[in-house]
Amino acid sequence: SQQGExxxxxxxxQEGENATMNCSYKTSINNLQWYRQNSGxxxxxxxxxxxxxxxxxxxxxxxxxxxxxxxxxxxxxxSRAADTASYFCATSNAGNNRKLIWGLGTSLAVxx
Amino acid sequence: xxVISQKPSRDICQRGTSLTIQCQVDSQVTMxxxxxxxxxxxxxxxxxxxxxxxATYESGFVIDKFPISRPNLTFSTLTVSNMSPEDxxxxxxxxxxxxxxxxxxxxxxxxxx
Numbered sequence: 624s625q626q627g628e629x630x631x632x633x634x635x636x637q638e639g640e641n642a643t644m645n646c647s648y649k650t651s652i653n654n655l656q657w658y659r660q661n662s663g664x665x666x667x668x669x670x671x672x673x674x675x676x677x678x679x680x681x682x683x684x685x686x687x688x689x690x691x692x693x694x695x696x697x698x699x700x701x702s703r704a705a706d707t708a709s710y711f712c713a714t715s716n717a718g719n720n721r722k723l724i725w726g727l728g729t730s731l732a733v734x735x
Numbered sequence: 736x737x738v739i740s741q742k743p744s745r746d747i748c749q750r751g752t753s754l755t756i757q758c759q760v761d762s763q764v765t766m767x768x769x770x771x772x773x774x775x776x777x778x779x780x781x782x783x784x785x786x787x788x789x790a791t792y793e794s795g796f797v798i799d800k801f802p803i804s805r806p807n808l809t810f811s812t813l814t815v816s817n818m819s820p821e822d823x824x825x826x827x828x829x830x831x832x833x834x835x836x837x838x839x840x841x842x843x844x845x846x847x848x
Contacts, residue, residue, distance in 0.1 A: 654835055665739075665827060665839035666778075711777060715835040720791075721766050723837060725778045 628727055629712060635732040642699040644729040646712035647692075653715045655688055656723070657697050660709045669697075669710075702733045737762050737830050739840035747846045748818055755814045756843045758828035763808035766831040769801070771824045772842075778827065784811040818847045 629646050636642055646655070654673045658666040672679045672688045672695065679686045685698040699706055709730050713723040738761040748754050758767065767784040781801055782790040790803035805811040815822050823846050829837040 656836065665841045666829075666837075668736075668836050668838065671834075671836055713837075720783065721831050721835055722768075722780060722783070723835065727777045 629710070629729045631729060632727070633730045633732075635734065636702055638702060638704055638733055638735050640702055640733075642702050642706070642731055642733070644697045644710055644731070646695045646697070646726050648695075648712075648714050648724070648726075649693065650714075650716055652690075653717055655686075655695050656713045656715070657684075657686060657695075658711045658713060660711065660728075662708075666711065699731075702731075704733050704735045707731060707733045737764055737832075737838045739828060739830060739838060741826075741828060741840040741843050743843060744841065745844040745846075747848060750819050750847055752818055753814055753816045754818065754845060755812050756826055756828075758811045758813070758840055760809045760830050764830040764832050765808075767805060767811045768829045768831070768837065769803060769811070769813045770827040770829065772827060773824045781813070784813075815845065818845075820847045823847045 652674050654671050656671045657669045659669055660666045670681045670684055670686050672686050683700045688695045709728045711728045712726040715723055740759045742757045769781045770778045771781055772778050780793050781796045782792040782803055784790050784803050784805040786805045786808055800816055802814045826843045827839055829839045831837045
C-alpha cells in the first residue's frame with residue numbers, strides 16, 4: 624500500500640530556479656530514497672538518507688529528513704531543462720523484506 | 736549498479752491474450768521485483784520474484800493472472816494473462832542486492848485493445 628505523499632503534485636519553474644518537493648510518510652522507517660523517472664521510463668535512484676541522518680547532499684540535490692514530522696524534502700538547485708521528470712520518494716521499513724513504499728510523485732517541468 | 740534490460744519495450748495486444756515480459760540483469764542479484772505503473776500514477780508492487788520458488792504476491796495480485804518465474808539470479812519473467820484493457824500499464828522490473836536501493840529496467844509499455 625502507498626504511504627508516501629508528495630507535494631506538490633505538479634511544479635513548473637524556470638531554468639535556474641530552485642525546485643523543492645516534499646514527501647510525507649506514516650510509519651517509522653529505516654531510510655528514505657528519492658528516484659527520478661523520465662517520461663514513463665525506468666526509475667533512476669538519486670539519493671538515500673538514513674533515519675539517523677538529517678541532511679544529505681549530492682551535486683545539485685539536497686535532501687532533508689525530519690523523522691519527528693515524518694517528512695522529507697528534495698531540493699534541486701539551479702534547475703535545468705533536463706531536470707524535467709517525475710520525482711518519487713520511497714521508504715524502507717524494518718523487516719519489510721526490502722520492499723519499498725512509494726509516494727505518489729511530483730511532476731516537475733523546468734522551462735527553458 | 737546493475738544494468739537491467741526488459742523485453743519487449745512495448746506491445747499492443749488483443750484482449751484475452753497473454754504477454755510474457757522478460758527481465759535480464761547483467762550480474763547476480765538477491766532481490767527482483769515486478770511493478771505496475773498506470774498512466775500518471777505511482778508504482779504498485781505486484782510481487783517479489785524468488786529464485787527457485789514461487790513468487791510472493793502483494794494484496795490484489797494473484798499467480799493465475801500474473802505468473803512469475805525466476806529460474807536463476809539474473810533472469811525473471813512476468814506473464815500478464817487473459818488481458819483486458821485495464822491491464823494497460825507500464826510494467827517495470829527492479830533489482831536490489833545488499834542495500835535497499837533498487838535499480839530499474841526501462842519498462843514495458845503494454846496497451847490492451
